[in-house]
Amino acid sequence: MKITQLDYALLGLINESPRSGYALRKVFETTALGNYSSSPGAIYPALRRLEKNNLIQSRKEEGSTKAKYFISNAGQSSLKDWFLEEPTREEVEKRLDLIILKFAFMEQLLATQEVLGFLSGLQKILQQVVTGYDAFYATKGEELPTHGRLAFKHGLMSYRSSLDWCETTLLEIKKLN
Amino acid sequence: MKITQLDYALLGLINESPRSGYALRKVFETTALGNYSSSPGAIYPALRRLEKNNLIQSRKEEGSTKAKYFISNAGQSSLKDWFLEEPTREEVEKRLDLIILKFAFMEQLLATQEVLGFLSGLQKILQQVVTGYDAFYATKGEELPTHGRLAFKHGLMSYRSSLDWCETTLLEIKKLN
DNA sequence: CCAACCATGTAAGCTGTTACATGATTGA
DNA sequence: TCAATCATGTAACAGCTTACATGGTTGG
Numbered sequence: 001m002k003i004t005q006l007d008y009a010l011l012g013l014i015n016e017s018p019r020s021g022y023a024l025r026k027v028f029e030t031t032a033l034g035n036y037s038s039s040p041g042a043i044y045p046a047l048r049r050l051e052k053n054n055l056i057q058s059r060k061e062e063g064s065t066k067a068k069y070f071i072s073n074a075g076q077s078s079l080k081d082w083f084l085e086e087p088t089r090e091e092v093e094k095r096l097d098l099i100i101l102k103f104a105f106m107e108q109l110l111a112t113q114e115v116l117g118f119l120s121g122l123q124k125i126l127q128q129v130v131t132g133y134d135a136f137y138a139t140k141g142e143e144l145p146t147h148g149r150l151a152f153k154h155g156l157m158s159y160r161s162s163l164d165w166c167e168t169t170l171l172e173i174k175k176l177n
Numbered sequence: 178m179k180i181t182q183l184d185y186a187l188l189g190l191i192n193e194s195p196r197s198g199y200a201l202r203k204v205f206e207t208t209a210l211g212n213y214s215s216s217p218g219a220i221y222p223a224l225r226r227l228e229k230n231n232l233i234q235s236r237k238e239e240g241s242t243k244a245k246y247f248i249s250n251a252g253q254s255s256l257k258d259w260f261l262e263e264p265t266r267e268e269v270e271k272r273l274d275l276i277i278l279k280f281a282f283m284e285q286l287l288a289t290q291e292v293l294g295f296l297s298g299l300q301k302i303l304q305q306v307v308t309g310y311d312a313f314y315a316t317k318g319e320e321l322p323t324h325g326r327l328a329f330k331h332g333l334m335s336y337r338s339s340l341d342w343c344e345t346t347l348l349e350i351k352k353l354n
Numbered sequence: 355c356c357a358a359c360c361a362t363g364t365a366a367g368c369t370g371t372t373a374c375a376t377g378a379t380t381g382a
Numbered sequence: 383t384c385a386a387t388c389a390t391g392t393a394a395c396a397g398c399t400t401a402c403a404t405g406g407t408t409g410g
Contacts, residue, residue: 006370
């Protein structure tokens with residue numbers, strides 16, 4: 001089956017700690033993960049989908065009517081597979097936020113070596129992107145309309161800042177281990 | 178009628194210069210505007226929607242069978258309305274790319290004063306966001322799990338870089354006029 | 355002449371949005 | 383007790399993805 005971005009975000013949160021559907025909605029509504037939909041018409045069907053595919057299970061607290069979702073072994077290995085997919089240039093250019101989300105979630109499921117591998121892969125691609133953008137800006141920048149050039153520069157600065165982050169994060173994680 | 182993000186992207190490109198549907202798809206496929214779908218099942222229905230709502234018109238070159246889309250007056254004023262909407266904090270946090278796209282497109286339709294107003298509004302919100310994130314990071318950063326803290330830091334660095342861009346861009350545009 | 359690309363389109367299926375509905379629980 | 387929030391859900395609708403289909407044009 002196909003796993004959507006929302007599915008991964010839900011899986012990652014449930015893996016972090018079991019939660020109710022409502023609690024998951026609140027996370028999307030109130031935290032920096034707000035890129036994802038918090039609407040009930042998105043969350044509840046997605047949870048049922050995930051449960052049908054055995055990636056999560058709902059369990060009721062004894063006595064209570066309230067259910068919480070727990071991640072299954074299959075769910076954890078799906079997550080792990082996702083973490084270990086090499087980020088592609090396309091993903092880095094279009095969905096960097098999702099890659100950072102991945103990073104945030106992988107702490108509990110990956111070994112330090114795997115995390116370092118992930119960050120190195122990301123670093124390599126960000127270097128390529130920054131180098132490519134730099135070259136373009138230097139040679140063709142003048143030909144662009146003013147706003148086009150400035151908007152392009154925003155992208156360049158943004159990738160450079162992500163590359164900075166990647167490098168300092170690599171060092172920090174190495175230092176911690 | 179409701180205008181989607183893809184609609185605005187199409188409108189902005191057509192306003193820049195008239196193009197065929199295929200040419201529009203190629204832009205999304207090959208340039209940094211690649212966040213938007215280039216699939217025919219998205220573009221062609223969107224173009225028909227826009228034409229039905231009189232925001233664009235298709236015209237055939239004399240003799241040729243090929244048609245190009247041109248923006249209408251209504252289309253231009255829709256675009257202008259969109260440009261002049263104050264960016265909200267929510268938009269800045271979730272769809273900054275769209276705001277930068279807006280900036281790229283507004284050169285031809287807005288006066289310098291209006292562009293400066295737009296950038297000042299954006300700057301104000303980015304300052305708020307950076308200040309808020311900074312405060313959170315300083316006080317609650319230690320309580321976060323390692324990867325959570327590092328991912329949060331990525332967001333902070335990213336907004337700071339956008340704020341930098343915003344400030345230098347304000348100066349650059351003032352200098353040009 | 356054949357492959358690659360130009361150029362446009364349709365149909366099925368899925369996901370998300372919006373809006374509505376329901377009932378339980380909690381705090382003032 | 384009344385409002386707010388907790389908590390879960392459904393239904394209509396719109397939009398995008400994927401996959402397929404069609405025919406024209408260009409270059410080797």
